[in-house]
Amino acid sequence: MTGWDAVWFFIISFTIAAALPGAGQGALIAQVMSRGGRNAVPFAIGMVSGNFLWLTAAVLGLSQLALRFEPVFIAVKWLGVAYLIFLAFRLWNAGAMPSVPRETDKAQGFLSGAFLTIGNPKAVVFFGAILPHAFDMGALSLQQLSFILIGGVSIDLAVQTVYVLVAERARRLVQSERHMRIVNRCSAGIITGSAVMIASRT
Template sequence: MSLTLWLTFLVAAVLISLSPGAGAINTMSNGMRYGVRRSMPAILGLQLGYGAQILLVGAGLGAIVASSTIALSAIKWLGVGYLVWLGISKWREPVMESMSDDHQPVSGHKRFWNAALVNLTNPKATVFLVALFPQFLVASEPHGPQLATMGMTLILVDCLVMLGYALLASQLFRFMTTARRQQQMNRVFGGLFVTAAVALASFKRT
């Protein structure tokens, strides 16, 4: 892959990661409640799910999933159900008794796998990658190294963008000094997760 082609792909990767989605909502929710450092397990979980999608497409299975109505529908509705569950859980999440001490924090291990499932059950990512990769593959060169380069670029860029989202969200932490404000913010993020579920439910292949 030439430098010019890679730079073009890099721009596409940045735009993809910056676009709001379930992953960004998950990261902002964690960033606001736990801060940047403690959001890392969730951010890494998102990259695991994203990496699995990239491997799926790179191995050629993404095209099969994208062309199978049953398989794509199953993944889609699993993702819808999971996002709704996250939304309800966030809506009902108890407030912190002290802003300097999260009384009963969700473990990093649980947040890691919750985030991984957010990206893993997103059929938009599969369909998008199936459409994206062929645009940048050079037919006369080995595909493996090219896919590896694009995959690593996507994950690195997404990781950096999610860190940015977590940093921005963590600035809200200083304002969450009352239980009422915390409850309102939990319900905002809960509503955003459900909104993402509705958007996913209405997703149709073109």
């Protein structure tokens, strides 16, 4: 591929992959609907950070190493599943409106978002399959390396931001306490479904 062909191939492929709905997006939407867009930001940043880790591993040629230590990441995956189930339980029993999040809540949100993506070592295989078609991985320049990492994070963050904004707009249509309780319980169901999807992945 020529330079610009490679750039557009990377951008389009990465954007499609980031935008495809999955367990992470379902959990993110549920977070926004139940707690508000601002309170869901740590969760989204955690998701992006997890993907950044796998993208870095793919760029550095650590795909095989990641798969070799796959049991470690499977353990991380189950920690993420457990936290999602806990979060769903809290939402199911929550009041009409969420309380102001504490710093510990923000940290937990970040970690749970990161667990979702770090617990899926197959992501590094996906990145490893895309990148060689766009770049010569054996002769990456510093400029190309920076573009891949910064570009990947920027695309992922932009896509998850769109999910947050759309879910936040839908949430604003919910006004009454009764409807908010319904939203919380529906969100609990979505998060539980996301946890099941993640748990069923091999």
